Amino acid sequence: MSPDRLSGDVDAGPLLRLDRLTKRYPGVTALDDLTVEVPRGRIGLVGANGAGKTTTFRLLLGLAHPTEGSVEVCGIDVAADPIGVRTRLGYMPEHDCLPLDQTAADVVATFGELSGLPARAARQRASDILDLVGLDEARFRPIGGFSTGMRQRTKLAQALVGDPELVLLDEPTAGLDPLGREEMLALVARLGTFGISVLMATHLLDDVQQVCDHVLMIDGGRLVVFGATDSLLERTGRITIDVGVAGAQLVERLRAVPLAAALVEGLVEVDVDGDHHLDVVRDVIAELGLPLHRLTTRLTSLDEVFLDRASVRP
């Protein structure tokens, strides 16, 4: 990898370009007319079970052919050069996929060689990457004796050993305890600083919110929404106001304006649409002479964004 990749200058084009991507199996449409351009970075691929996440991964890897449309990864048309695409990708499946009777060092080194690295370089990188994911002490132990967390780390290590431009992570925190989950997410978050883009499929929106800078939501094979995580959260337009014990009075007055207001656990929540609504809220509070202890923009969770967008999708 050149230093350019770390600075993001290696390719001005998008990381992924899906153009009317459709995949049908007998009796089911896994992906339906998906069109989106995804920039480099850490991307969350979000959807319920059966939403089309795994199918998307198979299409990106060139392991399945689209029924219609096309897909480009790092500027390469997957249909034209699936092998070329795979040299740039790392893949961490959701399910168990490791040979249990081999050591982590051996497995990761072998997958390094399978990624095209010379044997010596693969062994050296396997050692480095296992160190990076926190398995330096355990790398000469058979994987069969590993905990779930250690196996997940080994899976991540084999995905990284080939020095990919993009790594596909399928439910990387599945089966992990809270501490293991935090550690895995911290590792995923670090990948961006290494110049490696991440596409993380998950149904845990908290994970995405924690580490991803963009979110691609799909439901029933169709695009729900794509955008920067921050922008999606800001777009919710709900503010939280703390006026002490006079919350009920403020709610009543705001509803008379009318603004959608509610008292939630002693705090007033108001749906606002633009700065003029904020001006109205300010004026009402001043008019009532209430003490304003706190006024914050309430960011809805990605769960709410997903439910909201999925429900209005045609």
Place this chain on the structure above:
Amino acid sequence: MSLTGAVYDRGYRPYDGARGARGAATLALYKASMRRALGLRRSWRQKIAPFVLLGVVTIPAIVNVGIGYVTRDQLIDRIELITYRDYVGVSSALLLFVALVAPDVICPDRRQHVLPLMFARPLSGPDYVLAKVGAVATILFLFSFLPQVVLFLGNMLVSDGAFTYVREHLDIVWKVPVAVAILAVFYAVIGVALASLTDRRIVAGAAIIGLFLVTSIASGILTENASGGSYGALLNVLALPLYLRDVVFLGHVDPVEPLGGVAHGGLLAAAVYVAIVAAGAGVLLWRYRWVER
């Protein structure tokens, strides 16, 4: 004394060296499969079976050379317990070896769901098949060829003149590897193809031995009372490559064999050989076609 030092986070070091493509990935899988089959980089238990069986098939060569050494100064005809042609043959050890190695290099990949990781690399279905069959064929070749080397070198050393022995047996230098290669490719394709149909090693091993035994028995029944040879001999999957071995060594099928009296027996055996290898390759490509679907 003050302790000074620092803990370094080595972080991530990108790789900017040479990188191979499909050929390199196929070769890597080939080597990894070889290591696995021989138990290398695995526990000592995994090494027992292949090396014990290799020892077993080498015993006849050692015994033959030993007798030659003991009787080298006696005025008797040279005692040859085994000929090079006979030694390119089917032993119980070879059967066990095929039934052990072929499932071991292919079944765990499917059973432990390793295939998605393999095919996320620059590797296609045919590449995978080539690497696996190549690994098994190479091991079977070595398994059958190394004892021949022991036999040849031993005979040469205990002969009256080493150079004379080599000169008189120059044809062996090419006949043995060719015949062994015919045997190795055949059993490798059949073994790996059968093993690809299941993810359980024990089932695959039983299927391989079962195929060889059943076809051998069925062919034996068909050819039992036939005089002048019988086409039924071609059904014997176990013995089929031995007819081609005869063609390599003798130029024709040995007349004492069940196929010996059949016109163009060698050609027929070659045709059936090619058909079976092609069928086995077809099964393998079909089993790993999903990657391109």
